[in-house]
Amino acid sequence: MCLAIPGEIVELLADNDQLALVDVVGVKRRINVGLLDGVDLRAGDWVLIHVGFAMSKVDEREAAEALSMLETMGQAFTDELQAVAHSSIE
Numbered sequence: 001m002c003l004a005i006p007g008e009i010v011e012l013l014a015d016n017d018q019l020a021l022v023d024v025v026g027v028k029r030r031i032n033v034g035l036l037d038g039v040d041l042r043a044g045d046w047v048l049i050h051v052g053f054a055m056s057k058v059d060e061r062e063a064a065e066a067l068s069m070l071e072t073m074g075q076a077f078t079d080e081l082q083a084v085a086h087s088s089i090e
Contacts, residue, residue, distance in 0.1 A: 003070060003080045004048040004055055006063035007031065011043055022049065025067070025081060 007022035007029075018034040020041065033041060033054045041047070046063040047054035058066070070077045 003073075003076065004050040004066075005070065005080060006046050006058060006066045007049045007054075008063070009041060009043050009045045009047065012041060020047075020054070022047065022054075024049065027081065 005024055007024040009020050010023050010028060011021040012033075013019040013021065013030070018032055019030050020033045021028055022031050029052075031047075031049050031052050031054055033047070036047070036054050036057060039057050041054075041057065046058050046060055048056050048058055048066070070080075
């Protein structure tokens, strides 16, 4: 099962405007933000991430609600977090 997981932007990468460093429940990974071209993104913003791509910008409340709901999914959420932990976009 693939889920969209909220992550907080830690840094927009200066060397590639399509990439950002995000924190997903303590795991930091590079993701592609190119699908949000034209959206004002800054460090501290929250995005929903699916297979390494930011799909939409959400507010902190929405991100917290989504994480709370995802945690109730048990193993599916754990599996998705492991996938994020082992993924890498260069």
